[in-house]
Amino acid sequence: MTDTLSRLAATITARKGADPASSWTAQLLARGPEKCAEKFGEEAVEAIIEAVRGDRARLTAEAADVIYHLLVMLAARDVPLAEVLAELDRREGQSGLDEKAARG
Numbered sequence: 258m259t260d261t262l263s264r265l266a267a268t269i270t271a272r273k274g275a276d277p278a279s280s281w282t283a284q285l286l287a288r289g290p291e292k293c294a295e296k297f298g299e300e301a302v303e304a305i306i307e308a309v310r311g312d313r314a315r316l317t318a319e320a321a322d323v324i325y326h327l328l329v330m331l332a333a334r335d336v337p338l339a340e341v342l343a344e345l346d347r348r349e350g351q352s353g354l355d356e357k358a359a360r361g
């Protein structure tokens with residue numbers, strides 16, 4: 258699973274500076290981090306709609322779009338996937354309830 262994400266993140270990073278005519282990712286990155294963020298937001302809303310509707314197949318497809326566009330948004334701001342995964346690793350084993358309580 259992490260392999261799939263890592264491969265996709267590597268492909269997206271490699272698209273930075275690639276010819277936009279040849280790649281959707283390169284086109285999106287060329288439009289800047291704000292556009293990448295906007296696109297991520299649109300895809301997230303589409304996933305929310307399918308989750309509310311309860312259409313399993315469409316939610317699965319929209320979730321894939323969300324993950325792809327999240328990785329593009331991260332690449333646009335030079336945040337490596339490895340750093341996000343490290344943050345998740347750091348949180349592993351820490352209950353969300355305990356973390357919330359510690360925040361006061």
Ligand SMILES: N=c1c2ncn([C@@H]3O[C@H](COP(=O)(O)OP(=O)(O)OP(=O)(O)O)[C@@H](O)[C@H]3O)c2ncn1[C@@H]1O[C@H](COP(=O)(O)O)[C@@H](O)[C@H]1O
Nearest residue numbers: 265268269272279280281282283284296299321322325326
């Ligand atoms: N996972 C994806 C992926 N998911 C979604 N998309 C594209 O994201 C785009 C967004 O879809 P929309 O329908 O929202 O786009 P749109 O309506 O045409 O766009 P707007 O006019 O609304 O801005 C579509 O063109 C999809 O094909 C993806 N494009 C690429 N990938 C991965 O990225 C790799 C590199 O792709 P390229 O950069 O195109 O070579 C591919 O091999 C895939 O692994």
